[in-house]
Amino acid sequence: LYFKTKDKGLCFLTCAVCLEDFRTEDELGVLQCRHAFHERCLVKWLEVRCSCPMCNNPISAALGLTDSQGHLLDELL
Secondary structure: OEEEEOOOOOOOOEOOOOOOEOOOOOEEEEOOOOOEEEHHHHHHHHHHOOEOOOOOOEHHHHOOOOHHHHHHHHHHO
């Protein structure tokens, strides 16, 4: 998970969480699967689910966590 700002090479035009278009000045969160979202939307999403909002890829896999650690992370959030 990393954050980008003002990326003119962005492939995605709309945040899949809030369905609003990205603007040049938006801060974005980008997951290992390369899907991008508004930073604020991604943070709220990850408070509830530990998976990509687009492809449902588990975030624990991207962070190198085991399945049991991922489930624990789900329970903590």
